[in-house]
Amino acid sequence: MAILEVKHVDFRYGSGPWILKDISFSVEEGERVAILGPSGYGKSTLAKVIAGYLKPAGGEILWEGKPLPATGFCPIQLIYQHPEKALNPRWKMKDSLEEAGVPSEEVLTEMGIQEKWYQRWPNELSGGELQRFCVARVLKPETRLLICDEMTTMLDAINQAHIWNFVLAYAKKHNMTLLAITHNRYLANQVATRILRIPELNHVEVDQSSL
């Protein structure tokens, strides 16, 4: 049975143009799916809709056959492209990391998080270091589906490979489902067992005058 079902989802901001139209697909448990497409096709919006950050204007998202729970630790977690926005600039790194409980020792060592970073502020660490904290704080047994929205786009190749390697290994070990959102065909081929192309998923009418 599919663990995540996206059924005929539509979305637009306010009364603006439609961004997502009639998107349907499903994901099996333990699968690694990549959503691939160029910029401006609504990939990030789709990620936010699936993770419950935005409410779809039409259609529904089903998690194990039911709508997502509104409170409590969400089984679907989203990792953003911009770690510096996902961390409170007024909190030391340790507080952000442990907001929802201390991550396991395995995650901390494998993500290469050093203890001397704990007492620093977010603007004292690099993007790659911040992203490790963002990933580590959601790698918990309660997280069943991890959506990585261009998770490593702004990092150098070494950090990119390092973070992805660990996330893939963790997903395999804990049977966590992965949904990778990217514009990078090579990355999609590398990490996913199935690739969905957003231009084929999204049935939005493209306004010809804007092209």
Add this chain to the structure above:
Amino acid sequence: MADMRLRTMEKAGGPFLNHRRKVLLIIIGGIVILAGLCLWGLLMDPSRYAPNYGARLLAPSFAHPFGTDNLGRDMFYRTICGLSTSIQIGLLSALVSSIIALILGSLSAVFGGKLDTVIGFLVDLCMGVPHLILLILISIAVGGGAAGVIIGVAVTHWPSLTRVIRAEVMQVRSAQYVQVARKLGMSNWHIAAKHIVPHVFPQYLVGLILLFPHAILHEAAITFLGYGLPLDTPAVGIILAEAMRHLAGGMWWLAFFPGIALLCMTQLFDVVGDYLKILIDPHSARQ
């Protein structure tokens, strides 16, 4: 690399008076001066500025640094006492005003919709009417005197701070780290206490301190125009209004020193507020 630089910095220790400490010293100094003025005026023996007909209209000297007026009252002690009254009134009315702003701004940001529209309309309404006219009307309507001034200043100075607080609350509520916290299962209470209040409170504090000079100047203005404090209280507005009558006679010191003192005090509040802003802004806090 970064580690090495850090270590060398620690070894060097840096100058004791770094930028942050200097700013902190200026703020503490400003607050001490203002608190001292306030206490000095509060605890002063009224006989210090009692009429003394043997010493009328004296020019500034060592015995009377600010001179004396036509009743022989020492202008130095009267001015200090007037500044103290101004600080007390400014403190009380700015506090009330800022609490109104805090409540309306938060309600506006949290509930949005119709309530936001209504509060936005009230803000525009209050900002659209010249402050001084509104102030005079309110302080006469509630019976004048010190209570009239305090209520008048308190209910007219909230609009701009309301806008600031509304914007800050809205910004932090939609911040990604707050949305992430919600998805991590954090309660509304946790988010309000740990994310929203620490973000909004510093802005509120700076807004509150920057309200003082406004409140004090408006208090002096309506007192000067005769709609404020009773004539027998030593207040800067009254001193300046009385001095007007003697300026043409060459008694410059009656207006000069109290006016300068009022200006310096409001500037001091501005300095404290601005430096506090520098100190608590996370972008400049670790310079």
